[in-house]
Amino acid sequence: MVASRQCNRPGKLGGRVIQRASLEDHTVGGGMSKKVQQLSTDNTMVSNHQQDVDPDKIIDLGTRIPVLRTPIAPELLxxxxxxxxxxxxxxxxxxxxxxxxxxxxxxxxxxxxxxxxxxxxxxxxxxxxxxxxxxxxxxxxxxxxxxxxxxxxxxxxxxxxxxxxxxxxxxxxxxxxxxxxxxxxxxxxxxxxxxxxxxxxxxxxxxxxxxxxxxxxxxxxxxxxxxxxxxxxxxxxxxxxxxxxxxxxxxxxxxxxxxxxxxxxxxxxxxxxxxxxxxxxxxxxVHQEPTVQREELADLCQEILPQLQSHSHLKIVPGNAPYNLFQITSELLALLREQCSAKNLTMRWGEHYLGLADNHLRISLQYREGLQRFFSILKQLEC
The missing domain is CATH 3.40.640.10 (Type I PLP-dependent aspartate aminotransferase-like (Major domain))
Incomplete structure (x- = not known):
């Protein structure tokens, strides 16, 4: 068990004493609603179509990083x-x-x-x-x-x-x-x-x-x-x-x-x-637990995974992480990749990992908007 410690104790760094404000009292740019920009730094993950799209419209469902941010007091920054x-x-x-x-x-x-x-x-x-x-x-x-x-x-x-x-x-x-x-x-x-x-x-x-x-x-x-x-x-x-x-x-x-x-x-x-x-x-x-991020991840897993399990072309690989690995049927693979690119979804496909076949996909479970966009693609392809 990790020992707890008061969050608003003064911290000394670089020869100066800084009174740190409680994170509950301040936010940065909207606090918990602030989204991390989900852009891949791996050029192989971005299609030619996406290279011509406004980066703010691209959602990276391959990321491991939570979308929700723990707020940090502006004066501390x-x-x-x-x-x-x-x-x-x-x-x-x-x-x-x-x-x-x-x-x-x-x-x-x-x-x-x-x-x-x-x-x-x-x-x-x-x-x-x-x-x-x-x-x-x-x-x-x-x-x-x-x-x-x-x-x-x-x-x-x-x-x-x-x-x-x-x-x-x-x-x-x-x-x-x-x-x-x-x-x-x-x-x-x-x-x-x-x-x-x-x-x-x-x-x-x-x-x-x-x-x-x-x-x-x-x-x-x-x-x-x-x-x-x-x-x-x-x-x-x-x-x-x-x-x-x-x-x-x-x-x-x-x-x-x-x-x-x-x-x-x-x-x-x-x-x-x-x-x-x-x-x-x-x-x-160091004094904070990612409580809100954990709760959002748990809520999305409870909401999203049962829906994904209902798709006959997807097989979920059991795991316990901020992401899930899926196996995709060959009938769906090419169309799914094409539509994800067209809908500005950046993904982690199997070729990014040595030892995985191309028909595997790792999806972040921390981005509600991206998951909803992914569901809409699956629904269209199964019609």
Missing amino acids: TEAAHSFPEPYAQTVREALAEQWRIPEQHVVCCPSTSESYLAVAEYFRQTSVLLPRPCSSAYERVTTLCRLRQISFDLRQEEDFQFNESQLKNELSSVALIMLGNPHNPTGQCFSRKTLLSLIDDNPQTCFMIDESDLALVDLDSTNSLVPTIRPNLIVLGTLAESHGWPGLGPSYLVTGNLDLLAFLSKRFSATSISGWLQQIGLEL
Whole structure:
């Protein structure tokens, strides 16, 4: 269980004391109704038709980021913009350590999640990594860049891409690193803390990088998080802003008991690699739970998934994540892709993930307007 902490305590950053206002009293641009601009940065996801369309009319149903934003007081944003960076984001590290009740020396703040991936891959350069397939394309990119020998652990479509633990144990004996999301992207499978700890403790020769970037949205009481668990062969990644609907507006963090890795990271990231702006926003959000985002996700899942299950051309892959993976019949695939492009819906199709067939689709469950547009397309195609 994560320890709670008062949200309106003064925070010190860059040599100044800032009295932080309660988030309940202020909003930014409309507060909870403010929408995150859902535009993909992956050019392969945008059709030729969409390149000629007003970007504000395109909805990205492939995103993992919540649409609803936790409000941040305008005066805090103004103050943060003029904050000087504190070396190694020390105050943020201390806040995270207190929040999770762990020693502060095991916490490292990173400029972004992608920088965390790259730093871990650099540490394990020219060794071996086990990558479940399908998995996040970011894992493949950074391990290829750092020349790790990639060993595939194939998740089978006929088993709904569920992990076979006994088979996984056999693969772990010969690799230095495994990169695994919890929940796993794109399949959405969520692992219990007990399951992961059993694998970690039974395989001390392998380092487990567990990416918990999306876990806060589905793990309501933090009981499945491994952040409070310090192990020399465990690296846990978390974010401070994404689950609150603020992508890129706060540092990510890494927790590990690997002292050699901690020494490497202290040299890998400069003292001022995280700007004062990101530190101050992170310091504000570290005290907040993404309650509204969780409620919206739960409501949409309860409302949307039964409707999707009724479509004969779609098969839902069971999962517990802010997104769902679907298998589409060949009869519907080409028409669905064409109509989604025509209706300005950007999607995550199967080809974006090595190990998925083209007739798979990952859909965000956090964008009501986009889901309604998707339903209207399905209804037209089934008429």
